[in-house]
Amino acid sequence: MSINGWRGKRIRFNLTKGTWAVEETPYEYRRKWLGGRGYNSEVLYNNVPVDVDPLSPENVVCLGVGPLSGTFGPSTGRVTVTAKSPLTGGFGDSNMGGHWGAELKYAGYEQIILTGKAPKPSYIWIDDDKIEIRDGSHIWGKFPRDADAIIKEELGDKDIHIVTIGPAGENLVRFACTFNDCYRAAGRTGHGAVIGSKNIKAIAVRGTGGVKIAKPEEYYKICSDWRETMRTDPMAQGLFNFGSLILIMPCNYEMGWFPWKNLKYGYHPDARNISGEVWAKKHLRHKEGCFSCAICCGIVSEVREGKYAGDYTGGPEYEAAVPTGPRVGIIDSETTLHNAMLTNNYGMDAIEAGASISWAMECWEHGLLTSKDTGGIDLTWGNQEAVEQLLHDMTYRKGFGDILADGPWRASMKLGLGEEYLTVTRGMSLPGDDPRGLGFGYGLSFAVGTRGGCDHLRSLCCLELSGYLYPGLNMKIVGTEECSKPLTTIGKPKMVYWEENQKAFVDCLQVCCFNTHWSYGCRNEHLIPMINAVTGLDFTEEELMTIGERIYNLERAYWSKMLSGKHEDTVPKRFTHEPMPENPAASSGKVLPLDEMLPEYYRLRQYEPETGFPGDKRLRELGLEDIAEELKPYRKKYIDLHEGKKGAKPQQQPKKGK
């Protein structure tokens, strides 16, 4: 029987031996884990014990795509990259756009699994069914876009698509990221360092096959209708015209969650300097679209005059622009663009890089760090010289930069200071989204996300931000329209629960959340017929949401085995106890009432109230009986650990890997 949608194969590399095996993914497996994030999470959970050092050869990196990848559907080129995170020590994944994911599918695979460690710097070349591990010593040390060009020249084809890491990944910077198509980054959780630790610089793919569609006419019709919806949607059009920097204006002037100075403040009078509207006039070089996208929010930017004239880079999108801009006290677009180019070139997560520097700057402001600690670097807010120096020193692990290259959480522990200025949950820093203004649903998802303190991408509560544009939507999903207001707790636990499960199965399809998750157009009522038209199967909404919940619980169980549970479901005190400094926007004086939402969220998730672990009964209902058994001894361990020790230290971490 021919398979539709999936190609049904994956490649498992043993880099230590220089061998690989192409494995089939049976029907039951596909139906249980769907693709992309689901496949990856399953592989990580079952192949990497929780005590493995993330930078050792025992860690595993997975790159996965799903059944809709490489089709006419909405933005179907995305890839999930998963590994045990060197930043948090826990479960880590991240998602990138570009065209590589579709190319992998055309080559015939849904997933690549990297295990072991190559004996020398190498890169992988997948040319349909011909696979090769090639010498990569000549590209070691190169910036991603330069490595990309060299490999294309070498393989004699400029239409191939390549995953690369930058020097930060090679030097095991704990928040190094993975790119494809030069600039499309899977930013968070530091798997760039894991790939670097395996001596792999790049994965080049050429695929000349296709994806079979079970009901092509039907699929064509659904996708056409959906694309038509997007054309007229105001939010989609805003993203097309200005990229995600369009957020700056409402974020700062209306809602007040502009991440000024390490997220202490939510407002700056000059934020419009870096708004999408200004950016489009001053810096837009070309619009850039990920594979098969109907929005095309991507841009390539350039600096045309002044000190940084001639700089150019992909993006930056909102989350990549603000960390090394406003978060460190910089408010002009040229410098922001220059720094975004540096993080792209060095190959590191702009968010964590900016968070490291902004944490150090706040410590400096309060006299906790002095020039003696920093090797003479003056960490005054907005000192661009220091930012540039530290980005470089983190990448090449020099001086004070070497300490920051482990991320602010580890730096704080190592130096024994500045814990109160961390913006960290489960070892990872919050992005440029202050929950005191952005919304309390987001705040809740930051606390409970299964990859640490991001995590606006685990639930992406668009229902609270844009729900009001689509009357009836929240009533249908959450059961109230009240939750369409960001700064209320009403309905938020259910909203987050629903969004997390939905996002999890959407991540398996590897469809971009901008196309599915912002409240316009393509939600479940479009997605489910799409999946069925592509695969020819009979998925229901219930089954897909169950797949999402299964994946979410599996990821949560991984943290549980690390003895990270209820006590770690929190956000930094800054957001729950420091009222937002006075500003003219909605966030003024607000704090995040996290405790009001957690109990209801636990009840919906059926987590155990005393540990926060996934509940035994629910795990079994989700088909995760093995995990239910496996977790039993950890419950007692967790309770013993926290008995009488409220507010105990966050999760147990392996010591620094070097």
Add this chain to the structure above:
Amino acid sequence: MEHQRFIMINPDKCTGCRTCEMACSLYNEKECSPSLSRIRVVRNEAIGDSFPVGCALCSKPVCVEVCPTGANSIDPVMGTGIINEEICVGCKACVRACPFGAAGISYKTGKAFKCNLCNGDPQCVKHCPSNCLEYAPVELTVRHRRRALADDVISKLKGEG
């Protein structure tokens, strides 16, 4: 023929998303594959420029001239390509001859394929999210382009640019 319509490309608008490739291959070949698409996008990721390439609807089509079996012809009304799969032998003469790389061989059938403008309703144009592709009479599109150029130059001369 002066009203013959063709696909005009405005390369400054191309985002390189390749939605056109997907629309083409799914609509015409019932499968999603760039290798089966009549239109292909050349991308240059490092600087962000992209450029779609499709059949140019040549007035003197070399693909037709070199076809040894007569399978490759032109629709006398539409001016678009026709491949008669019954007599195409898959020799790839048209692929070699086309200076634009716009002719292809299907991996499914081994026969040649060529753009037929989806019989007058090109799906690539319909779904292009940035309006980089336009389907209009040749004369009209060049008029538009001339006027855009004129407006741009004049506004610069007057210092308004």
